[in-house]
Amino acid sequence: MTTLAVDCMGGDHGPRITLPACRQFLESHPDAHLLLVGRPEDLQSFRHPRAQLIPANEVVAMDDPVETALRRKKDSSMRVAIAQVKDGKAQAAVSAGNTGALMALARYLLKTEEGIERPAIAYPMPNARGTATTVLDLGANVDCTEQHLLQFAVLGSALVSALSHVESPTVGLLNIGEEEIKGSEVIKRAGELLRAAAANGDLNFRGNVEGNDIFKGTTDIVVCDGFVGNVALKTSEGLAAMIGGFLKEEFSRNLFTKLAALIALPVLAAFRHRVDHRRYNGAALMGLRGLVFKSHGSADDFAFRHALERAYDAARNNLLERVRARIAHAGPLLAAGAADVAAGALASQPASTPAAAPAEAA
Amino acid sequence: MTTLAVDCMGGDHGPRITLPACRQFLESHPDAHLLLVGRPEDLQSFRHPRAQLIPANEVVAMDDPVETALRRKKDSSMRVAIAQVKDGKAQAAVSAGNTGALMALARYLLKTEEGIERPAIAYPMPNARGTATTVLDLGANVDCTEQHLLQFAVLGSALVSALSHVESPTVGLLNIGEEEIKGSEVIKRAGELLRAAAANGDLNFRGNVEGNDIFKGTTDIVVCDGFVGNVALKTSEGLAAMIGGFLKEEFSRNLFTKLAALIALPVLAAFRHRVDHRRYNGAALMGLRGLVFKSHGSADDFAFRHALERAYDAARNNLLERVRARIAHAGPLLAAGAADVAAGALASQPASTPAAAPAEAA
Numbered sequence: 001m002t003t004l005a006v007d008c009m010g011g012d013h014g015p016r017i018t019l020p021a022c023r024q025f026l027e028s029h030p031d032a033h034l035l036l037v038g039r040p041e042d043l044q045s046f047r048h049p050r051a052q053l054i055p056a057n058e059v060v061a062m063d064d065p066v067e068t069a070l071r072r073k074k075d076s077s078m079r080v081a082i083a084q085v086k087d088g089k090a091q092a093a094v095s096a097g098n099t100g101a102l103m104a105l106a107r108y109l110l111k112t113e114e115g116i117e118r119p120a121i122a123y124p125m126p127n128a129r130g131t132a133t134t135v136l137d138l139g140a141n142v143d144c145t146e147q148h149l150l151q152f153a154v155l156g157s158a159l160v161s162a163l164s165h166v167e168s169p170t171v172g173l174l175n176i177g178e179e180e181i182k183g184s185e186v187i188k189r190a191g192e193l194l195r196a197a198a199a200n201g202d203l204n205f206r207g208n209v210e211g212n213d214i215f216k217g218t219t220d221i222v223v224c225d226g227f228v229g230n231v232a233l234k235t236s237e238g239l240a241a242m243i244g245g246f247l248k249e250e251f252s253r254n255l256f257t258k259l260a261a262l263i264a265l266p267v268l269a270a271f272r273h274r275v276d277h278r279r280y281n282g283a284a285l286m287g288l289r290g291l292v293f294k295s296h297g298s299a300d301d302f303a304f305r306h307a308l309e310r311a312y313d314a315a316r317n318n319l320l321e322r323v324r325a326r327i328a329h330a331g332p333l334l335a336a337g338a339a340d341v342a343a344g345a346l347a348s349q350p351a352s353t354p355a356a357a358p359a360e361a362a
Numbered sequence: 363m364t365t366l367a368v369d370c371m372g373g374d375h376g377p378r379i380t381l382p383a384c385r386q387f388l389e390s391h392p393d394a395h396l397l398l399v400g401r402p403e404d405l406q407s408f409r410h411p412r413a414q415l416i417p418a419n420e421v422v423a424m425d426d427p428v429e430t431a432l433r434r435k436k437d438s439s440m441r442v443a444i445a446q447v448k449d450g451k452a453q454a455a456v457s458a459g460n461t462g463a464l465m466a467l468a469r470y471l472l473k474t475e476e477g478i479e480r481p482a483i484a485y486p487m488p489n490a491r492g493t494a495t496t497v498l499d500l501g502a503n504v505d506c507t508e509q510h511l512l513q514f515a516v517l518g519s520a521l522v523s524a525l526s527h528v529e530s531p532t533v534g535l536l537n538i539g540e541e542e543i544k545g546s547e548v549i550k551r552a553g554e555l556l557r558a559a560a561a562n563g564d565l566n567f568r569g570n571v572e573g574n575d576i577f578k579g580t581t582d583i584v585v586c587d588g589f590v591g592n593v594a595l596k597t598s599e600g601l602a603a604m605i606g607g608f609l610k611e612e613f614s615r616n617l618f619t620k621l622a623a624l625i626a627l628p629v630l631a632a633f634r635h636r637v638d639h640r641r642y643n644g645a646a647l648m649g650l651r652g653l654v655f656k657s658h659g660s661a662d663d664f665a666f667r668h669a670l671e672r673a674y675d676a677a678r679n680n681l682l683e684r685v686r687a688r689i690a691h692a693g694p695l696l697a698a699g700a701a702d703v704a705a706g707a708l709a710s711q712p713a714s715t716p717a718a719a720p721a722e723a724a
Contacts, residue, residue, distance in 0.1 A: 128604045139538055142546045176592040178499055184504045184589060211596030215604040217446040226547055230538040230594050231586075234573025235594045236601050242490045243605055243637060250633045257629045264613075264622040271612045275605060 002315050004092050004308060004342040005084035007062040009039035009059040009077040011096025011297045011304070015042045018096070021132060021304035025312075026050055032260055032312060035090050055078035060101045060298055068102035070108060078102060082109050085290040090313035092291035094282075095309050097298050102292065103140050103285060115327045115334040118144075119287035120152045120226070121294065123161050123233065124280045129215030132280055134160050135174075135214060135225040138233055140285075146190035146226035149173065150335060153203055155286040156221040158326045162317040163310065164220065172209030172219035176229060186225075191332065194223075202330040209341055240275065282307035284314065286323070293314060363393055364677050366454050366670060368447035370400035371421040371439040373458025373659045373666070377404045383666035387674075388412055394674060397452050400445040418442035418515035422463045422660055431463035432470060440464060444471045447652040453677035454653035456644075456669050458661050464654065465502050466645060472652040477696040480506075481649035481655065482514045482588070484521050485595065487700070490578030494642055496522050496531075497576060499588040500595055502647075506587035508552035511535065513696060515556055515565055517648035518583040520688045524679040525672065526582070536590060544570060548587075555695065556585075563579045564692040602637065626688045629694030644669035644675065648685070653677055 008018040022034055027046055036043050037054045044053065056077040060069045069076065073356065078097045084090040086109050095102050103119065112119055121140045124132035130324040136152045137144070144152075153171045159171035173191055179207065180191055191208065198205035206219050210230060214222050224232070250259035251268075281303040285292040291314055295307035328333065370380040377400065384396055388410055395703065399407050399416045406415065418439040422431045440459045446452040448471050457464050465481065474481055484504045486494035498721040499506070506514075515533045522531035536555055539544040542553055552647045553570065560567035568581050573594060578585050586594070613623035613630075623630065645653040653676055657669035689696065 050681050126604075128607060142538065142549075174502065174593060176589055176596075187504075187589075211593040211598075212600030212603070214597055215600035224593075227538055227549075228590055231536060231573040231590050232593050232597045234538075235576055235597055236573070238574030238577035239598050240605070241574070242488075243602070245490055246636045247633055250629045250636070251626075253629075253632075259627050260622075260626040264626045267612045267615075267619045267622050270615075271609055274612070275609045 001033060002312055003033040003035060003090045004094055004315070005035040005037055005054070005081040005090035006308070007077045007081040007093065007095035007097055009056075011295065011299060012062065017299065017301045017304055019046050021301040021308060022046070022051065024301065024305050025308045028311060035081070035084050037084070038077040054080060054084065060097050061092060062098050064098060064101060066100045066104045069098065070104050079105050079109070080107050082290070082292060085292065086110055092293060092311040093344055094293045094295060094311045096295035096297055096304060097305070098297070099139065102294055105291050106285050106288050106292045106342070110288040110292070112287050113289055113323060113327055115331060116151050116155070116287035118148055118151070119285055121156060121283050122156055123283040125214055125233070125236070126275065126277070126280055127215050131164070131217060133214050133217050133222055134220060134274035135222045135224065135229055135232065136286065137224065137229050138283065139226045139230035141226040144186065146186055146193050147334070149190040149223050149225070150193045150197060151215055151287065152223045153197070153205070153221065154326050154330050154334070155323060156223060157203055158319060158322040159284055159286060159314070160220050162319040162322050163313050166220060168204045169220035171203050171205045171221045171223060172207065172213060174222050174224035175208035175210065177210065178208050180208070197333050198251065200209070200330070200333065202326070202333065240277070278303035279306055282310035284310070291319060293301050301325050363395060363601065364674055365395040365397060365452045366456055366673050367397040367399055367416070367443040367452035368670070369439045369443040369455065369457035370398050370405055371418075371458055373657065374424065375660060379661065379663045379666055381405070381408050383663040383670060385410065386663065386667050387670045391674060397443070397446050400439040400447070416442060416446065422459050424460050426460060428462050428466045429576070431460065432466055435705050440454060441467050441471070444468050444654060446654070447654065448472055452672040454654045454655060455633050455643060456657060456673045458657035458659055458666060458669070460659070461501065461656060464656055464698070468647050468650050468652070468654045472650040472654070473573070474649050475651055475685060475689055477693060478513050478517070478649035480510055480513070481647055482517060483645050484518055484648050485645040487576055487595070487598070488637065488639070488642055489577050491579035493526070493579060495576050495579050495584055496582060497584045497591055497594065498648065499594035499660065500645065501588045503588040504567065506548065508548055509553045509583050509696070511552040512555045512559060513649065514585045515559070515567070515583065516688050516692050516696070517685060518585060519565055520681060520684040521646055521648060521676070522582050524681040524684050525675050528582060530566045530584035532566045533583045533585060534569065534575060536584050536586035537570035537572065539572065540570050559692055559695050562692070562695065564688070564695065580590070602639070639664035641668055644672035646672070
């Protein structure tokens, strides 16, 4: 039995889309249970033998500051949903609410795993191979050190091995060129650390990748800081919207083009299915002592159900245990990094020291 | 009369595409002159009353290290083309060669303008408004300070005013949210500096923009560091290639879909024209004491001609004078920034000091 806690009030649409998604999800997973968290008056119409209503009387608004979510709305559906995971009543929580608030609440309630300084947001982006490239971080951390990037690589590897059943997923470091000498100082040191981790058997690191490799699907995982990841994601969303808009405009320009659209309808539908980002909905908040998944705020019921599916798959495939096993394996490198950062000593040392020393000791 | 120096040997294809592009360009611009730079044996077949052959016996290869271009190949077509600008024989140089080598040679031969510490690569990206969003920097500078970002904003404004005839183009700072509190420390300080420049009448700054705003066309110019800009550009290229590939695959799947493609041909052609990146070819190397334009290495003759057009427009619209006028206007802010950076004092001061002080003094 797998139980998910669902923040039914979050997102742009709230129960109007979360409840139908929950119903569809329950129908296709006979062993799943759902804890539906939210205002009783909004949820009580929903009845299902495997669904239980958990009352929460406040809602974190999409534009609420993090402080409001953390300190003032202590009975929010978002917070109560995460608390279900903390209390062991659910294996994962899913919310379409405000990303900043969700990350802050999840971090506050669940804490980070040993060896992980900062949680990261991991998101699957469709690629030309027909699979998904998992990119992290996508906005939780704007200034990252090389140790953070190593931690993201470890977390991303656990996620992909759980969800895509690839035991040793490939990792690329997002950079502005393939050569090791490219990029900022942090990126160059991250490259050394990742190579040391690969030599140690912690990661299947394939070196630097560039922005276009995300959609080529060159590696299963692409690691970057949250600023760069957020820009890459939003830029892609903007381009996809522009291209989709142009295509629609051209096909609805006049009677002839509308006729052409009618004839091409099955082709355009097949195309639309392939680029349908709703099928990839559900970002994982990684590095926490509990599973939390974030749906896009504007998700419809189809998209929200996909976020539920991802949380369900992650729980069933023991994502947390996989994260812990990988952290334990990479322990010496992660610990060396963290200690060096704490001592503020790293900047003055040769970049290879923290990576090389534990590898030799092991 | 406007004279361009063309590195005819650069790019993936060399004279095979540069020469036809030069011929088309000369035919459509009766007042233009071209200096065709390259190996005489490769270029001598080209004859035109307004074209002159300038011999250069070496070629910078696409994978040559910067050092090779700078120190060893002193008679390269790329270097000789830039030297024509330096010597006042041409108003702008155009090359499809290796970006790193072109930037290094241009910087070495032409030097940067007073007040500009680092040149930047500015590239027009198509947007949903049907115009172009000029993004800079796109890869020349991986670690940028807030002063560099201010310099990019000034340079980008001069470029857009010259090429798009918008006297006061709008500027956005690429960030991960619209609010002023978002982003890294450098980005937040850059925001303060840009707001001070706007208050001073130096820039038409509109605040933070996000990745999707590039393709929405929210502002005429988007400013970012070279790492982020390069990732945004390459990610877009990857996504466009994936979407184009999917569309092609779906329309060539079977007899029916091929028939649909035939009927939809005019619509698909109109669509393809709107997203045709070749029409946007020609990145400007900004901040140098001379005009240099970079064509995509894989450009065909249609695309290369567009790079020539952009260089020609920039020269005719006095881009260099516009840059100088804008630098003079923003002088106090740029100088304060540069001096503070030189003294290494900035990091320890409140972020508003360098921006506010000269504004008050002015």
